[in-house]
Amino acid sequence: MPIIEAKNLTYTYPGGTEPAIKNVSLTIEKGDFVILTGPSGCGKTTLCRCFNGLIPHFYAGRLEGELSVARLNVIERPIYEMARHVGLVFQNPENQLFALSVEKDVAFGLENLGLPRDQIRERVDWALQMTGIEELRERAPHELSGGQQQRVAIACVLAMQPEVMVLDEPTSFLDPLGAQKIFEVVSELNRKLGVTVILVEHRLDLASKHANHVIIMNERTIVLDDEPQEVFDSESARLIGVGIPKATKLWVMLRQNGVRLGRAPVNPEEAVQLLRGVLQRDRS
Amino acid sequence: MIEVKGVCFAYPTGVEALKEVSLEIRDGDFVAIMGSNGAGKTTLVKHFNGLLKPASGEVFVDGVSTRSVSTASLAREVGFVFQNPDHQLFCETVEEEVAYALKNFGFEEGIVKSRVTWALNLLGLTQYRQTSPFMLSGGERKRLALASVLAWDPQVVVLDEPTIGQDYEQKEKLRQFIVQLNAQGKTVVVVTHDVEFVADCGPRIVLMAEGKIVADGDAKEILTNKELTFKASIVPPQMTQIFVGLADFGLPTDVINVHEARRILLGFLKEEEKP
Structure with a gap:
């Protein structure tokens, strides 16, 4: 069942002469884990802002085409209604955090939903635990490191338990293990609770193993939309200059040398498995 | 070029960010400082241009203690591009x-002009000359910060x-650019979490x-x-992960980038896989 459907979405920011996204059509199924990637300035962030109605309701400008998210027509519904269904984690956590303690920041959205007190407490505890920041509970968000702030921002969205989570380069400020942990948390929410995830990410080496769907944008529109393996191993991904996972790249490079090992892996675990098969066959 | 001797530093909040750190960076070195969030990486490099002064210990830049000179004069020598x-x-x-x-450092107008043109061109920002920095994307702003620093040639x-x-493409350009800067004799210090980036550059690593x-x-x-790598919250490069998984076939395990991985596999795979 599709949870997001866009048809010929074209959007121009107020005062802009050219559209920031052009003729974007896509279908995202409920429960998908989507990686959305592409060169800087290709329109990824703009597209994300459409999913919860920030575009067109907050940014104004001109939006044409159709967009339905969680069975709601985004163009007609107000942001506060969309916000119950779609959680957005921004690139820069400083834009998102404002309370005097981490706990209060995470509780804020829940208070706005009008949830009972003990349920708020429970969800805050759960979200802090899931993101590994329980010990920061009493700290002021603006005094935390960039990586810690990003975890707080993610906890705020997690606590709302939205159907769709949109994360715009959420791990930019995190160290690799921190990033991996966030991807695992998000992946677990995706698998266990069926939350649909849209992750904007350049660090495909770490993220790609969790995804079942990859969308690549270039020059303000979608150019590739398929399973990870198909997308990463395609000629066009290389031409656009998307940083395909190193494991996939190894296959592509070997193929250039005339070594054909079949279907390319999208992560190191798969590569090990495939190479072990080849080496074992060679041995016998 | 930079000598850090037994430096301790604590923030007003009481967090001990550096504990007796000693380090020597020679002229022309290429160093990546890696480690987990909060390991003290940024605190350490802020000592290199006197933005922070050690609570105890000493930092020397080109033989001069950072305590005895202003941050402004150190900046001429050590250019800093913030996170x-x-x-x-x-x-x-x-x-x-x-x-x-450039103007602050007292360069002549003609030199200012030509340096600006040179730096913007170098970082691919020429078309934005008259644009407000805040209209640029995050990646472009980052390159602008780098252009401003490179312009005065620290x-x-x-x-x-x-x-x-x-x-990916900007990163690849940046990598070539940094390697080139270093090859031209500049001392380059990079604070980073980006393991694949470091694996492709192959610098000296200081792990915190x-x-x-x-x-x-x-x-x-x-x-x-x-x-x-575990201690420093680093995920090993994908090629290392792959070769560790193949150790029992007698392949080397100390492989970090895709080019050496290709070379090794080409030598190892049997003829039938080849054309």
């Missing part, structure tokens, strides 16, 4: 931004997380954890050491 470009940019146009420090360039927010330096050596030696 968040918004902490660095403030002018009305991209052009003015790059010219600002001997040491410190980059705090240069690859954040950069897409909890305010201390826990390892200092070449990229290969450190990135393939499982205990060390």
Whole structure:
């Protein structure tokens, strides 16, 4: 069942002469884990802002085409209604955090939903635990490191338990293990609770193993939309200059040398498995 | 070029960010400082241009203690590109931004002009000359911050997380650029989490954890050491992960980048897989 459907979405920011996204059509199924990637300035962030109605309701400008998210027509519904269904984690956590303690920041959205007190407490505890920041509970968000702030921002969205989570380069400020942990948390929410995830990410080496769907944008529109393996191993991904996972790249490079090992892996675990098969066959 | 001797530093909040850190960076070195969030990486490099002064211990830049000179005069020698470009940019146009420090350092107008043109061209920002820095994307702002620093030609360039927010192509360009800067004799210090980026560059790595330096050596030696990478919250490069998984076939396990991986596999795979 599709949870997001866009048809010929074209959007121009107020005062802009050219559209920031052009003729974007896509279908995202409920429960998908989507990686959305592409060169800087290709329109990824703009597209994300459409999913919860920030575009067109907050940014104004001109939006044409159709967009339905969680069975709601985004163009007609107000942001506060969309916000119950779609959680957005921004690139820069400083834009998102404002309370005097981490706990209060995470509780804020829940208070706005009008949830009972003990349920708020429970969800805050759960979200802090899931993101590994329980010990920061009493700290002021603006005094935390960039990586810690990003975890707080993610906890705020997690606590709302939205159907769709949109994360715009959420791990930019995190160290690799921190990033991996966030991807695992998000992946677990995706698998266990069926939350649909849209992750904007350049660090495909770490993220790609969790995804079942990859969308690549270039020059303000979608150019590739398929399973990870198909997308990463395609000629066009290389031409656009998307940083395909190193494991996939190894296959592509070997193929250039005339070594054909079949279907390319999208992560190191798969590569090990495939190479072990080849080496074992060679041995016998 | 930079000598850090037994430096301790604590923030007013009481957090001990550096605990007796000693380090020597020679002229022309290429060093990546890696480690988990909060390990003290940024605190350490802020000592290199006197932004922070040690609570105890001493930092020497080109033989001069950072205690005895102003941050402004150190900046001429040690250029600093911050993690968040918004902490660095403030002018009305991209052009003015790059010219600002040059004027402050007292360069002649003609030189200011030609340096601005040179730096913007180098970082692919020429088309934004008259644009406000705040209209640029995150990746572009980052490159602008780098352009402003390179314009005054410091001997040491410190980059705090240069690859954040950069897409693959920009990152690749940046990598070639940094390697080239270093090849031209500049001392380059990069604070980064980006393991694949480091694996492709192959610099000396200084690994930090909890305010201390826990390892200092070449990229290969450190990135393939499982205990060390874990200690510093680093995920080993994908090629290392692959070759560790193939160790029982007699393949080397100290592989960090895709080019050596290809070379090794081409030598190892039987003829039938080849044309």
